[in-house]
Amino acid sequence: MIRTFIWIAAIIAASAIAFVLGGYATDVYRKMLIWIALALSYNFLFGTAGQVAFSHFAFAGVGAYGVVILSTKLGLPFGIAFIGAMALCALIAFIVAVPSTRLEGFYLALATLAFAQLFTVLINEGGDLTGGTGGIAGYSLPSIFGLQLRGPWYTVVLVLLVAGTLLLLNRLDNSSFGRACRAIRENPAVAAAMGINVRRTKVITFTLTSTLAGLAGIAYAYTDNVINPPVFGLENVFLLLFMIIVGGMGRPLGAVVGAILLYLAPFFLEPIVGHGYLVIFGILVVLAILYQPAGLAGLIDRGLGLLRPRSQS
Amino acid sequence: MSGPPLIRVSGLSKRFGGLTAVEDLSFDVGHGEILAVIGPNGAGKTTTFNLITGMLTPTTGQIELDGQRIDGLPVHRIAALGMLRTFQHNMPFAGMSLTDNVMIGAHRRFSASVVDILLQRSHVLAEEKQTRARAAELIDFVGLGHHLHADVTTLSFGEGRLLEIARALAGDPRVILLDEPAAGLTASEVKRLSTLIRTIAANGVSVLLIEHDMHFLMPLAERIVVLNFGRKIGEGTSQEIAANTAVVEAYLGSSINQLGQGGAHA
Numbered sequence: 001m002i003r004t005f006i007w008i009a010a011i012i013a014a015s016a017i018a019f020v021l022g023g024y025a026t027d028v029y030r031k032m033l034i035w036i037a038l039a040l041s042y043n044f045l046f047g048t049a050g051q052v053a054f055s056h057f058a059f060a061g062v063g064a065y066g067v068v069i070l071s072t073k074l075g076l077p078f079g080i081a082f083i084g085a086m087a088l089c090a091l092i093a094f095i096v097a098v099p100s101t102r103l104e105g106f107y108l109a110l111a112t113l114a115f116a117q118l119f120t121v122l123i124n125e126g127g128d129l130t131g132g133t134g135g136i137a138g139y140s141l142p143s144i145f146g147l148q149l150r151g152p153w154y155t156v157v158l159v160l161l162v163a164g165t166l167l168l169l170n171r172l173d174n175s176s177f178g179r180a181c182r183a184i185r186e187n188p189a190v191a192a193a194m195g196i197n198v199r200r201t202k203v204i205t206f207t208l209t210s211t212l213a214g215l216a217g218i219a220y221a222y223t224d225n226v227i228n229p230p231v232f233g234l235e236n237v238f239l240l241l242f243m244i245i246v247g248g249m250g251r252p253l254g255a256v257v258g259a260i261l262l263y264l265a266p267f268f269l270e271p272i273v274g275h276g277y278l279v280i281f282g283i284l285v286v287l288a289i290l291y292q293p294a295g296l297a298g299l300i301d302r303g304l305g306l307l308r309p310r311s312q313s
Numbered sequence: 314m315s316g317p318p319l320i321r322v323s324g325l326s327k328r329f330g331g332l333t334a335v336e337d338l339s340f341d342v343g344h345g346e347i348l349a350v351i352g353p354n355g356a357g358k359t360t361t362f363n364l365i366t367g368m369l370t371p372t373t374g375q376i377e378l379d380g381q382r383i384d385g386l387p388v389h390r391i392a393a394l395g396m397l398r399t400f401q402h403n404m405p406f407a408g409m410s411l412t413d414n415v416m417i418g419a420h421r422r423f424s425a426s427v428v429d430i431l432l433q434r435s436h437v438l439a440e441e442k443q444t445r446a447r448a449a450e451l452i453d454f455v456g457l458g459h460h461l462h463a464d465v466t467t468l469s470f471g472e473g474r475l476l477e478i479a480r481a482l483a484g485d486p487r488v489i490l491l492d493e494p495a496a497g498l499t500a501s502e503v504k505r506l507s508t509l510i511r512t513i514a515a516n517g518v519s520v521l522l523i524e525h526d527m528h529f530l531m532p533l534a535e536r537i538v539v540l541n542f543g544r545k546i547g548e549g550t551s552q553e554i555a556a557n558t559a560v561v562e563a564y565l566g567s568s569i570n571q572l573g574q575g576g577a578h579a
Contacts, residue, residue, distance in 0.1 A: 168431055171430055171431055171433055172427075172430060172431065174441070175425065175430040175437065175441060176416075176420060176423040176425060176430075176440075176441070176444075177425075177427055177430055179409070179413055179416060179417055179420075180417070180420060182406065182408060182409055182413070183406050183409070183417045185408070186406040186407050186408055186409065187404060187406060189368070189388075190400065190404045190406070191406075191417070192368075192387070192388040192389045192392070193366060193368065193388055193389075193392055193397070193398055193400075194389075194392055194397065194417050194418050194420050194421075194480070194484070195389050195392035195393040195397075195420045195421035195484060196389055196417070196420050197387075197389045198389065204427055208427070250408070
C-alpha cells in the first residue's frame with residue numbers, strides 16, 4: 001500500500017517537473033529520462049544477469065528507426081508501426097541471443113559488438129529508407145486516441161516510460177527469474193545443477209531487455225522528431241556501461257544514480273575541461289572497480305546505514 | 314528393500330581420451346536409502362556423481378531415475394526431476410544473500426512463467442513468500458539460523474558445507490548427492506551432519522554420499538560401493554565392506570586398524 005503510494009507520488013513529482021521546466025532545461029530533462037530508462041534495462045542485462053553485450057543502443061536504434069520507417073515511409077498507422085518496431089526488436093534480439101548465449105560470455109560480447117557495428121553501417125548506407133548519414137527528420141507523433149502528446153505531456157510519457165521499465169524490471173528482479181539470472185552470473189554450472197535452464201534464461205533476458213531498449217528508442221524518436229546514426233553507435237554504449245559501473249552493478253538505484261550523474265556531469269565539466277571530462281569518467285570507472293565495486297548505490301546504502309540507529313541482527 | 318530402486322546405474326563407463334575414469338559400473342539406490350561411494354583419490358567417485366547428475370555424458374551405460382532414463386538429459390532437466398547435489402568444494406553464489414542462495418535450490422518448484430511474473434499474477438507472490446519461509450526453515454534445520462542475514466562469502470568452510478546441503482534440500486529432492494560433506498568439519502559439526510543426513514533419509518529422500526572419513530561413514534551408510542581405478546571392487550553393508558579383504562587392501566589399507574581409534578584418512 002505505502003509502496004504503491006510512494007510510486008504514484010514519485011511519478012507525479014517527476015511529471016510535475018516537466019511543467020515547471022522550459023526550453024533547454026526540458027530538452028536536458030527528457031534526454032536524462034531516456035538515459036535512465038536505457039540504464040535500467042542495461043543494468044538488468046549486464047549488472048544483474050552478467051551478460052556483457054554492446055548492442056543496447058543498436059536495439060534502441062532498431063526501435064527508433066523501425067517505428068519511424070514503418071509509420072512515415074511505409075505509411076502504417078502509428079499503433080501498428082509501434083507494435084511492429086517492438087516485435088522487430090524482440091525478433092532480432094532473439095536471433096542474436098540464441099547462437100551467442102550457447103557459448104561463453106566472451107562470444108556474446110563479440111556477437112553484439114558485430115551486430116552494433118552492422119546496424120550502424122546499415123542505417124548509414126540505407127539510402128532513402130534510413131536517410132543515410134543525415135538520418136530522418138520532419139515527422140511527428142500523430143494523435144493517439146485523439147490525444148496530442150506535446151510539450152510537457154510528452155515529457156510525462158517519458159516519465160511513464162521510466163516508471164514502467166522500473167516496475168517490470170523490479171518484478172523480474174524480485175522473482176525466481178531474477179534470482180536465476182543472478183545465480184547464472186555467479187556460476188552457470190552450479191545454477192544448472194540447481195535446475196535452472198541457463199540458455200533459456202539468458203535468451204529471455206537478452207530479448208526482453210533489448211526490447212525495452214527498443215521501447216526507449218521509440219520514445220527517443222519522438223523527443224526531437226529527428227533520428228540519425230551517431231546516437232546509436234558504440235560511443236553511447238560505453239557511456240551506458242560506465243553509468244552502470246559507477247552507479248552500482250545489479251542495482252536499479254545504481255542505474256538511476258549513475259545515469260543522472262554521468263549524463264549531467266558533462267554540462268558542468270565541459271565549460272571547465274572541455275572534452276577532458278571523458279578522462280574524468282575513465283578515472284571514475286577505474287576508481288569504482290578498484291575501491292567501490294558496489295558503486296554509488298553502495299555508498300548510499302552505507303550513508304543510510306549510518307543514519308539509522310544500530311540494531312543487533 | 315522392496316520395490317524398484319529410485320536410481321539404477323547400469324554398465325556406466327566414462328573415458329576421457331585414453332583414460333578410463335569409470336568402467337562398467339552398476340549399482341542401485343533405494344528410496345530413502347543412504348548409500349556411500351568410497352575409494353582412493355582418483356577412483357572416479359566425483360566423476361560418477363557428475364555422470365549421474367548429467368554434468369558429464371556417459372561414454373556407455375545407462376542411468377535411470379524412478380524407471381526413467383536420464384543419461385543424456387541436460388543437467389537442469391535432471392535436477393528438475395528431483396536430483397540435487399552439493400559440491401566437493403563450496404560453491405555459494407557469492408553476490409547473493411544466504412536466503413537467496415537457498416532459494417535457488419528451490420528453483421524447480423516454481424511454476425510461475427516470465428509472463429506471470431511480469432503481470433504479477435497472484436500466485437507469483439504467494440509462491441515467492443512460501444519459498445522464502447521454507448528457505449528460512451531449512452537454514453534453521455541445518456543450523457545456520459544465526460547467519461540468516463550474513464554475506465555468504467563470510468561463512469566458515471563448515472558453514473559453507475551446510476549451506477550447500479540446505480540449498481540442495483530446498484528443491485524437495487527425491488535424491489540428494491553429497492560430495493564429501495564432512496570434509497573440513499570439526500568433530501561436533503560432523504556429529505550434527507550425521508544426524509542431519511539421517512533425518513533427510515528418514516523423510517524418504519535417498520542420500521548418495523562420497524566420503525573419506527570412515528569414522529563418520531561406517532555407522533551412517535546403509536550400503537557402501539567401493540571404487541578403485543574406476544571399477545567397483547566391492548559393495549555391501551558397512552560390516553561386509555570392513556570384512557572384505559580386497560577392499561581393505563585397495564583402499565582402507567593399514568588404516569583399517571585405526572578405525573576404532575578415530576578414523577582413517579585416504
